[in-house]
Amino acid sequence: MKRYYVMGLFSNFEEAFATIAEIRNHAVPGVSVDDVTLKSPIEHPEIEEVLGDRGSPIPKFTLFGAIFGMCFGFLFLASAQATFLVQPQGGKAVIPLPSNIVLTYELLILFGVLSTVIGFLISARLFTRRHPLYSEKVSLDQIGILLELDEKNVNPIKELFGKHKVLEIREEVSQ
């Protein structure tokens, strides 16, 4: 079944958000706000109020990385220090907690950061091919609304875009 991609470029957030508001209010039956991808040069501070809260799994990656770093750090140090058992310790602890806490803290942060970055790369879907409808104007000063549609909804969406002073409409058909 053919899928149609339509992207409208708007000069400002006002018109783009008004268009999304109409989509949310079912101006085009069969098209919902969940089909909308908004492309913009900046992140609008209230975008979640327009598109709905779509969430981000990055904090889970961060938590996992930090806990892993803490456990790994302490166990790594402790296991390395355990080899000191064969050496005279002069009454000092084989696994000294105060100094290990310092190093564990550093490894907690290191693995927390690395895991957060990995989480970002995965959740933001980077490393994917640019969408054929990607426009350089989106990184300049225009706001893009990209929709994946059935054929019957293409024209109503174009009309909706036109009502909100769209600057340019781009289309792509995929098999």
Place this chain on the structure above:
Amino acid sequence: MQTKDIDENIAWAKINADVLRSMENPRMGYWIAVVCCLAMVSCAVVAEIYQYQTGLGPANLTWSQMWGLYIATFVFWIGMSHSGTLLSAILHIIHADWRKPIYRFAEAMTTFSLMTAGLFPIIHLGRVWNMYWVLPYVSDRGIWPNFRSPLSWDAFAITTYLTSSAMFLFIGMIPDLAICRDNARGWRQKLYTVLSLGWQGDDRQWRNFRRIYLLMACFLIPLAVSVHSIVSADFAMSIMPGWHVTTFPPYFVAGALYSGCAAIITLFIILRYFFRFEEYMTIPILEKTCKLTFAIAMVWTYLNLIEFAATWYGHDMVAKELLYWKFTGPYAPYFWMMLFLGSVMPFTLAVEKLRRHLPTMFVVSLFLNLGMWLERWMIVGPTLSQNYEPFAWSIVWPSMVQWAIVFGSFGWFGLLFLVFVKVFPSVSMYEVKEMVFHRRTAHRPDLAVSLHRRAEDPQPGSTPSTKGV
């Protein structure tokens, strides 16, 4: 007189054009600076080759004076690295949006300062080929590094800080790298295509981008504090007079923030001139940076006084004698200069007329950093010259080899920085656009309301529509 941080009527397209242009045609001064930095690095390379071939003797490093300028300068560069964290992470968390045009180069400063700092322990070793012994790596005799030593803590802390700050710098640049990708040609386009990681500016990417930026800022602040606390532990964990001081960690952190802020002022003025960034690196933003620097300078002064008082009223006679000796002995001119530059000179930052005068601020910021560098030397030098063991008492002035390597480190930092600002955008385009956008809408509440609260708009928190209705 310019009073706004930025002209909120700047068009977004102009922001892109101005920043992208800066990467193509800097002023002639830029190239002169590059040549000067190369010359400075050459001095250091020659000195290091000489020291490498001859041993540490020509550096005047002896058994008692084993650290010298190398470790003092190492501490200085670590301190300098705190600027990026302060400006980027702390001010990001407290929503101080005036940081936006200047945080990128401050973050770059952090990374390059750490890369410069990391060279000094290696140079100081003499046997540079054994530097990896400090890493958590088991030797062929089954012996691990001593994890109780603050020197091995340094290796962990600096590695973590360098990795995290480089990631923070890179992640923060991704949207701008996409802009560069869309506008560049030739090798630059290839480079930016790879580095922008396929950024397309869609809502999913922005949402996750904001989340990671905040999380990394939250990680970096305690990390920065821990790094300089750990560096202070190199001294404070010993029982040497003048070093075994409880206030050393906050004293080091305050000194680090101070020197970092002073360096931001210096580079602010340089970049503003080289790349014609008058519209972005504005006088009101410089003023705010100066006020911040002044506040931190006063904290540093207070901590200095606390340290003197703690020593003076303490029972350690050798530490007291050392403090007296710092004020009156052979190091006294440098010690007094440090106090003057670090505590008195910042009062120029409190005078509005001077704060708005770029040449004055440029000179003042250089002097502040000289003061901060002297601070580190005054921590290392006097204690090693006069401590508990009279047989070790000696005044050993740094040799030309040490001076050349220290001098060259400034060239190395400058060179890395200059290459960075030529290849990558030194002003964050998307953040400046956000700043302009927010200020524009903040000044027009009617527009803000019409943007986000149309009658037909869903109310915040309402359930999104479902697909297929």
